Amino acid sequence: MGQISRATEFANGNPPFADDLNAEMNQIASTGNNLDNDNFVAGANISETKFASTLAGSGFDVANGVLSLNTDDASLETSADALQVRNLGVTAAKLAANAVTTAKILNANVTRAKIATSYQTAVTVADQTITNTSNALVTSLTVTITTTGRPVLLAIYGASIEFSTPLNTSATALKGYEGSVRIARGATNVVNSDLVRMRIRGVGTNYDTQVTDKRPFCHLMVDAVAAGTYTYVVRVSANAPSIGDSASAIIKTGTKLFAMEL
Amino acid sequence: MSTIARVTNFVDGDVLDAADLNDEFDNLVDNLNALNNDNIAAAAGIAPSKISASIAGSGLVKNGTTGALEVNPDNVTVEISSNQIVIKDLGITAAKLAADAVTTAKILDSNVTRAKLAALGQQQTGRISDSETGSSYADLTGLTVTITTTGRPVMVMLQGATSGATGLAHGSTTLDAVETAVRILRDATVVAEYEMETALTVSGATISVDSVVIPASSIFVIDTPAAGTYTYKLQGKNVAGDALSVSAELIAWELM
Numbered sequence: 001m002g003q004i005s006r007a008t009e010f011a012n013g014n015p016p017f018a019d020d021l022n023a024e025m026n027q028i029a030s031t032g033n034n035l036d037n038d039n040f041v042a043g044a045n046i047s048e049t050k051f052a053s054t055l056a057g058s059g060f061d062v063a064n065g066v067l068s069l070n071t072d073d074a075s076l077e078t079s080a081d082a083l084q085v086r087n088l089g090v091t092a093a094k095l096a097a098n099a100v101t102t103a104k105i106l107n108a109n110v111t112r113a114k115i116a117t118s119y120q121t122a123v124t125v126a127d128q129t130i131t132n133t134s135n136a137l138v139t140s141l142t143v144t145i146t147t148t149g150r151p152v153l154l155a156i157y158g159a160s161i162e163f164s165t166p167l168n169t170s171a172t173a174l175k176g177y178e179g180s181v182r183i184a185r186g187a188t189n190v191v192n193s194d195l196v197r198m199r200i201r202g203v204g205t206n207y208d209t210q211v212t213d214k215r216p217f218c219h220l221m222v223d224a225v226a227a228g229t230y231t232y233v234v235r236v237s238a239n240a241p242s243i244g245d246s247a248s249a250i251i252k253t254g255t256k257l258f259a260m261e262l
Numbered sequence: 263m264s265t266i267a268r269v270t271n272f273v274d275g276d277v278l279d280a281a282d283l284n285d286e287f288d289n290l291v292d293n294l295n296a297l298n299n300d301n302i303a304a305a306a307g308i309a310p311s312k313i314s315a316s317i318a319g320s321g322l323v324k325n326g327t328t329g330a331l332e333v334n335p336d337n338v339t340v341e342i343s344s345n346q347i348v349i350k351d352l353g354i355t356a357a358k359l360a361a362d363a364v365t366t367a368k369i370l371d372s373n374v375t376r377a378k379l380a381a382l383g384q385q386q387t388g389r390i391s392d393s394e395t396g397s398s399y400a401d402l403t404g405l406t407v408t409i410t411t412t413g414r415p416v417m418v419m420l421q422g423a424t425s426g427a428t429g430l431a432h433g434s435t436t437l438d439a440v441e442t443a444v445r446i447l448r449d450a451t452v453v454a455e456y457e458m459e460t461a462l463t464v465s466g467a468t469i470s471v472d473s474v475v476i477p478a479s480s481i482f483v484i485d486t487p488a489a490g491t492y493t494y495k496l497q498g499k500n501v502a503g504d505a506l507s508v509s510a511e512l513i514a515w516e517l518m
Contacts (some may be wrong), residue, residue, distance in 0.1 A: 003295040006287055008282040028290050035297060035316065044298040052307040057325050057344045059333025069333065075349035076340070083321075089349065092370070096355040102380075106362040114366065116375045116517070125371075148377040151384055151515075174472060180427070183479065191422035195429035197475035200462060207467035220479040221421050222384065222513055261376045262384075262515065 001184035002038040004031045024256065060238040119260035120145045124253055131248040135182060135235040141257045142233050149227035151262045153220070154183050154190065156234060161217035163198065163238060168247055175240075176200050176216040177247035182235040183221055183257075190223045190232070199241050217255050220262070232259050265300050266293040345502035383408045384515035391509040394399035399445060399497040405512040406495035413489035415517045418446055419451070420481030420496065420510040430458070430481065431507045432500065433473035438462045440471045440503030446483050448492050471503070478510035486518070 004211050007027050008020040031039065040046070048065035054064035061070040075089040120143040130136040145152065163177045176199035183190045198213045223232075234257055238249035269285045272278070293301070302308070310329030318324040323334040335341050339353040385407035392402045410418065422428035432442040439461035446454040460474045482498070494514050498506045 004291055006291055010283045010287075012280040014280070016278065016280075016283060024287050028287070035294070038295055039297050041296040041298050046299045046302060048342070049304065050299065050302045050306045050308055054328065055310040055313070055330055057310075057328070057330030057332030057444040058345055059347045060331060060345075067331065070346050072343070072346040072348040076347050081446070082438045083347070085349065090354050093351050094349045094354045096352045099354055099356045099359060100364050101356045102363050104359045105364045106355060106366075109366040110369065110374055111366050113370045113371045115379075116372045116373045118376050120513065142360050144475070149335065149376070150376050150379070151382055171352070176472070191423055191428070193427040193429075194422035194479065195427050195431070195475040196477060197371050197429075197473055198460075199429070199433070199473040201435060201470045201472035202467055205463065207469060219477050220419055220420075220482060222515070224384070255514070260381050261442075262518070 002036070004028070004039075030225045033193070037111040052158050110241075114241045118145070118147070119258060121259075122257045124251060124255045127253050128251045129248055130238050130251075131235060132239055134237045134239060135180075136237070137237055138179070138251050138255070139253075140229060141255065143257055143259045144229065144231045145259045145261065146226065146229040147227055147261045149225075151224060151234075152230070153258075153260045153262050154223060154232060155221075155258040156181070156183070156217055156219040156255065158256035159217055159254040160214050161196075161236070161252065162212065162214040162250040163196065164213070164229055164248050164250075165209065165240060167208065167243065169208045172240050174199055174201055175245065176211050177213070178241055179236075179247075179249055180237040181217075181219055182237075183219070183223075184233050185225065185230050185233060186222060191219070191221050194219055194221075194239075217251065232257065263313050266290065269339040364420060379518065382515050382518075383409070384513055386513040387511050389426055389428065389509065389511055391426075391507070393505045393507040394442075394498040395500050395505045397499055397501055399443075399499045402444075402496045402498050404492060405508065405510070407491045407512055407514045408491065409514045409516065410491040411434070411487065411489055413487075413518045416485045416487065416492070416494075416514055417482065417517055418485060418494045420480075420508075421513055422478050423509075423511050426509065427442045428478045428509045428511075429475040430478065430510070431473055431475040431504065432458060432460075432503045432505065434470050434503040435472065436470050437503060438469055440472060440474070441501040442498065442503060442506035443501065444481060444498040444506070444508070446481070447497060448485055448487060448496050453482075453485045453494075456481060478508075481510075 004027055007023040010016055045260050053062045057068050060072055061068045069078055069083055077086040122141050122143045128139050163179050165177055180193040181197040198211055236249055238247045240247040268287045270282045277517055280342050315324040321334055325332055333347055339350055340347055359487040390404035394400050432440050434440050443457045443499050447494040460471045461469055462469055499507045
């Protein structure tokens, strides 16, 4: 259907035949029953109230015939007649996994509080003495940490360690002590032998010796290890440099072992 | 245009004049060809199916069955839920986030886990053993690392190794006092310097400080240079004694 035109132009002296009138009326009736776009004027301005409310499909609201976007007003909203993401509307649930890449984070905005902690500590609760012993396990100084594959900082600190030898009144040659500190990851030495030593040498003459060497028990170590769960322990050696001599070490109460994934 | 009005009201006895008929039909035809809102009944209830699909502009689609206009979400970033347009869960990907959009307040405390952090980028030598006998500072060969930083503090330290004895040792088979020193340099700048001196006083005997060893990790520094690429190294000297001996690894990393 389109625009219609007259079927018959009537003229005076030519009385209208029934067919002519019927043709004209039928055409008008038929058009009236089959109006289409061509029958509406360019600026027809059909108002919203003339449409069925079922025109509003999913995502729309309709009120008094007016269609409007139906947002949740939580993640999306309309403002100034525009659809937009609502302020604070993008919650964690809306973020895809791995959506926040480096470029999305404002520099200097990952503060310490945002970083998950990842450390373990252990502390000695009593003095522990070892004498003429290699790689003695330090009681209570054991930590277990699960890592993601970043290096692990290991630290011993918090108290002193005291090496000593008894009085020797007829000393010759080498006297003193030889100590070492080992941190082991399971059965693997992380620090094989971080040496601690005080050794003196007498030349030719008997002399009296007695060594007492108290020093901070402070050690640092970075263990570059694959992701996993690891148990770290501390072992201490205290030996004399000469056969028949003696040396001891006292690991003081309050010595700590700290393990943190960097 | 408004509602259609008759031109002539015919009454019984009138002679049908051609002009009247023509005017009447012309009026009807003209109006039917130029309908507007006034010609549609107030409660017309024009069904959506009667409306052209071209009414659906960007972001809209006309339902092929009901004719209703519907929002056309991508169902990836936005979707229809309970007849509402919503951002879809997990719909905001990296591509949708503006640069620097994530500020401190947007990050839940303790939610940046180690796995989310960029690699530490530590620079580390293997176990190096070297000694110095001269009284002037000289490089301990091999104990040098180069690191590129973003401007945060840099931890530089000696540490033990997984095998072999490690530490810093000095001593003498003849002297009762020994003295050595080490220093850490950032390029040509000294950032830490440590002296080690041990002396014994004994009467009635000849005695020497044969050997004193301290742990490798006793030597460290936290340096605070601007962002850049730096080479750190260890130097040592032997002031009094047989030698300064170092057996250790040198490691440097930028603190988080």
